[in-house]
Amino acid sequence: MKVLQLVKTSVGATWALKQMRELVKLGVEVHVALPTDGLLIEKYKEFGITVHAISYSLSHLYTSCKRLRQIVEEVNPDIIHSHFVLTTFIMRMALRADKRPRIFQVPGPLHLENIFFRKLDLWTARKNDIWVGSCKWTNDCYASNGISHDRLFLSYYGNDRMYEKSQVCNKIHKELNLNEDTILIGMVAYMYPPKYYLGQTRGLKGHEDFIDAIALVSQKYPQVYGICIGGPWKNGEAYEQKVKRYAQRKTDHIYFLGMRSDIPDLYADMYCVVHPSLSENLGGAAESLALGVPTVATRVGGFTDIVIEKETGLLVPPKDPDYLAHTLIDMLEGKYNLVKMSECGERLVYKMLDVKNTARTIFDIYHQIV
CATH class of the missing domain: 3.40.50.2000 (Glycogen Phosphorylase B;)
Structure with missing residues (x-):
């Protein structure tokens, strides 16, 4: 054929x-x-x-x-x-x-x-x-x-089957000189500028919503910081700078690490990872689940095929940073069995993908x- x-x-x-x-x-x-x-x-x-x-x-x-x-x-x-x-x-x-x-x-x-x-x-x-x-x-x-x-x-x-769990400890903490009790919540995604012809006012991957949610969470838990990993997609440099300025206005609890080639090491240092996309197929959720990291994703597109509510991860509405913030607070306060969800998510992804x-x-x- x-x-x-x-x-x-x-x-x-x-x-x-x-x-x-x-x-x-x-x-x-x-x-x-x-x-x-x-x-x-x-x-x-x-x-x-x-x-x-x-x-x-x-x-x-x-x-x-x-x-x-x-x-x-x-x-x-x-x-x-x-x-x-x-x-x-x-x-x-x-x-x-x-x-x-x-x-x-x-x-x-x-x-x-x-x-x-x-x-x-x-x-x-x-x-x-x-x-x-x-x-x-x-x-x-x-x-x-x-x-x-x-x-x-x-x-x-x-x-x-390329995602091997990292044995490196506290890489981000050491790189940013953070205390060991600092809790890191990650977002790993390219920065896609809004597609204005589709009526979008925020970036496709939801960076602004992530920043808003971290700002709310860190007010209650000051030891929580958000980590954004990934650079601009194609000609998105101006949008990247816009996102960074937005973060500076909202909170001092966001770090931008840019493009990295050591993603498994960075994931290993995260309490959980968030995928707040406005539209998505399976996206980065497949990666975080495969690495056994507690995963939160928006209820859009293909996310729901692999992020099964309270079984392999948690789902939140898109464009709703308040809801996302409350979900992260619930996680921090022990309302979910994150270990069990991560293990189930890892098994599902390797079977399906x-x-x-x-x-x-x-x-x-x-x-x-x-």
Whole structure:
């Protein structure tokens, strides 16, 4: 079986790359069409994936469509598998007369939460278009908008079993010269500026809500500090500075550690970690659960697939820092068995999100639709 994958970046989206790697091991001839200016290109080649250069651009739609048609003619795949809204839209525009199966594996629910982009997705689809949601919320949304179950599948983007618990103790405490009794509550996420065209006024990952919640918690428990890890996404430097200024106005109990490569060591020093996203698939919750760290997440998107209330973690409403603060205070006051929840979360994540298993699901979907 020959499959052409469409990916809009060769800098990120390692989740798509790892899935392709496993599909190659299962005997699929994998081709990928993506920009070739990123560091991951050599990884694609190393894994036995044939690379085809393309630039996806709405401002140069004609050129993008023409190049994609050239690649499809050259490869002649059995299936075309797209991983982004942009690549899916260009695929559908370029290949309107093409009858072969086309998969849109939906990496996150953001575009479905906006009526214009949701309708655009549905209106541009044809009978040979198939959706693979990567969380239950996404599939429920498509089903409620009239997509039949024979065109709708579920498969998570998996990962390697790469999260090994750190043996390093008190790394953040030592780095920031904090007392041993200081309690650290973490947030690990890139800083995504608000998408104003979607009506957002705060960043997608909820940094402002995290800051507000820590400000409230630290008023009652002064030994609590918030730790933000992660830098700006793409051209988000101005937003990063805006977030830091916001934190300075709200509280002196927030530290920003920026981009780090020692995430497991930092997680090991946290009392718990918060994922206050406004929209999300599984997001960073998969990472914190895999590392056995008590996890709090907003009740959005795919978070609810793995953060099961009072079983693997705790859920809070999005855009509600007061509720988040009260939940953190309840945790600090011993109202939940955090050890038991962390152990359950770790087991669930490794069972659900092993990339070998998730890629096998995609492999089975291929055979079902061909």
